[in-house]
Amino acid sequence: MAKENFGKPFSHFGTNAIHAGQDPDQWNARMVVPPITMSTTYKQKGPGETYGFDYSRSGNPTRNCLEACIASLENGKHALCMASGLAATDLVVRLLKAGDHIVSMNDLYGGTNRYFRTMKQFGIDITFVDATDINKFGTAFQDNTKLVWIETPTNPMLNVVDIEAVVKITKEKSNALVAIDNTFATCYFQRPLELGADIVVNSMTKYMNGHSDAVMGCVVVRDDKVAERLRFLQNACGAVPSPFDCFLVNRGLKTMHVRMKQHMSNGLAVARFLEKNPRVVKVLHPGLESHPQHLLAKRQTRGFSGMVTVYLKGGIEESRKFLQNLKLFTTAESLGGYESLAELPAIMTHASVPKDQREELGIGDNLIRLSVGLEEEDDLIADLDQALKTAIQ
Helix, strand or coil: CHHHCCCCCCCCHHHHHHHCCCCHHHCCCCCCCCCCCCCCECCEEECCEECCCCECCCCCHHHHHHHHHHHHHCCCCEEEEECCHHHHHHHHHCCCCCCCEEEEECCCCHHHHHHHCCHHHHCCEEEEECCCCHHHHHCCCCCCEEEEEEECCCCCCCCCCCHHHHHHHHHHHCCCEEEEECCCCHHHHCCHHHHCCCEEEEECCCCCCCCCCCCCEEEEECCHHHHHHHHHHHHHHCCCCCHHHHHHHHHHHCCHHHHHHHHHHHHHHHHHHHHCCCCEEEEECCCCCCCCCHHHHHHHCCCCCCEEEEEECCCHHHHHHHHHHCCCCEECCCCCCCCCEEECHHHCCCCCCCHHHHHHHCCCCCEEEEECCCCCHHHHHHHHHHHHHHHCC
16 A cells, blocks of 8 residues: 555554454353354343343344444444444434434435435435535535535545545534445545544445445444434334344454455556546546545545446447446446446446436446456456457447
């Protein structure tokens, strides 16, 4: 990473990923790998007198290990795991009430956009705004604004938002909580809580797990009172992950620091190859000097993951042909696993976003989102090259 001139990685990250929350002495058998605790209920000393657990929705030993580890990696104090990334989003929004207002980034994961657009039926208003324009962002606030929701980098346009500037304006204009979706950058490259954010949300399904075999979300905070409200809602709403999924994600975190370095290296190599390719119109990647927020990305993050967005020459037919001719990249939704994936957001992950909004954001029929995996760099580039030559004359 040093040659890319990004900031240094967070110290002790790999050590904490392996050891935080994992102490063998917490188990009677002193197991080095935390067990999968499948029991739904626990013996009590007497009525209402527990040994620490009563019912697995309220707390589970396997989940506790994972939450402790995640809190450490985000440099937070409290982590709450949910059954999906959208369940984690829903948990945060449940801090609000009818009559409240949300200021949200306009460039979002399609599922988040869809979820936020349902809020009006619950009496919660929402304003979508381009938060890369700080002046425009500042005009979106209302007297009843209670939550600011930012993705950075964004999905799929890879816009980078100045978290410190967003926090500063938010605190000047309201008492709203600032929540950052950190899924694309991950805590390996970016720690929003250290930049003033109140809440961090991750789709653990993606890079944090890294193996495309568990669906999960997580919310991380430092404030004890906010954590207490969230913990109540986590238990009351009940959308918690299974012990087995917690085991899988906890396992995935152990190699995260190794995986993310390779994702970054491969992602940058792919982005640079595509930027020079005559069959490509434009490449979006914060690590490229051509990216409009490149300098901000260098200042705010310690690097970047394997996400690359590319505009091909042509339209829907060329995009379809390109995806159909890939051999190493699999055409599939999701991202962040060890395997490389490619997708067409306009008709896949962002199909639920209204067409006029997609057009305003630039999500067209020739926009391809790549999740660059851990395969050998030369093989990935060769695969993209042959698919481009086949699809675009």
